[in-house]
Amino acid sequence: MWIFLEGGRxxxxxxxxxxxxxxxxRARLPGDLETDFPGARITESDDTDYRFSASVxxxxxxxxxxxxxEDMAYPSLRRTVCNANRVTAIQTCNQAMIDxxxxxxxxxxxxxxxxxxxxxxxxxxxx
Numbered sequence: 179m180w181i182f183l184e185g186g187r188x189x190x191x192x193x194x195x196x197x198x199x200x201x202x203x204r205a206r207l208p209g210d211l212e213t214d215f216p217g218a219r220i221t222e223s224d225d226t227d228y229r230f231s232a233s234v235x236x237x238x239x240x241x242x243x244x245x246x247x248e249d250m251a252y253p254s255l256r257r258t259v260c261n262a263n264r265v266t267a268i269q270t271c272n273q274a275m276i277d278x279x280x281x282x283x284x285x286x287x288x289x290x291x292x293x294x295x296x297x298x299x300x301x302x303x304x305x
Contacts, residue, residue, distance in 0.1 A: 179191045179192065181243070182255060182268065182271070183210075183213075183214070183246055184246065184249075184250070184252065184255070184258045185258050185259060185260070185261075185264070186255075186258070186259035186261060186264030186265065186267065186268050187205070187207075187209075187210040187213060187214070187264075188205060188206060188207065188210060188267070189203060189204070189205055189210060189211070189214065190203070190204040190205070190228060191203055191204075191239055192204075194233050196233070197233065199235065199236060200233045200234060200235055200236065201233070201234055201235070201236055201238075201239040202231060202232075202233055203215060203218070203231065203232050203233075203234050203239065204227075204228035204230065204231045204232075205228060205229070205230040205231075206228055206229055206230070207229075207230075207263075207264070208229075208230065210230065211230050211231075211232050214242040214245075214246070215232055215234050215238060215242060218232040218234055218238070219232060219233075220232045255268070256268055256269075256272070
């Protein structure tokens with residue numbers, strides 16, 4: 179699950195493969211995990227897709243997302259983003275989804291990936 183949060187924070191949440199009761203929270207930029215998971219043991223690595231990661235309980239992940247929804251007061255996420263690097267990232271992602279929406283309206287690029295094993299990324303038709 180990919181989530182953009184206030185200020186342009188970006189989290190990737192997925193099942194922790196080493197513990198079904200936990201969620202692997204990952205981020206690309208410093209500070210994103212600390213904001214939503216204070217006290218979590220965060221690992222930083224240059225050798226992984228996401229530079230920052232932490233294993234948190236499902237309850238912690240639910241609480242973090244619920245807190246974001248409870249505190250939400252902005253009418254547009256993009257207006258909360260002030261950091262130039264994050265603005266570029268949000269705009270690029272938004273444009274990619276606009277393009278996908280336009281292709282879908284034209285019936286293009288509707289290839290199903292339903293037969294792909296969700297446990298493994300190595301068989302995805304995209305990288």
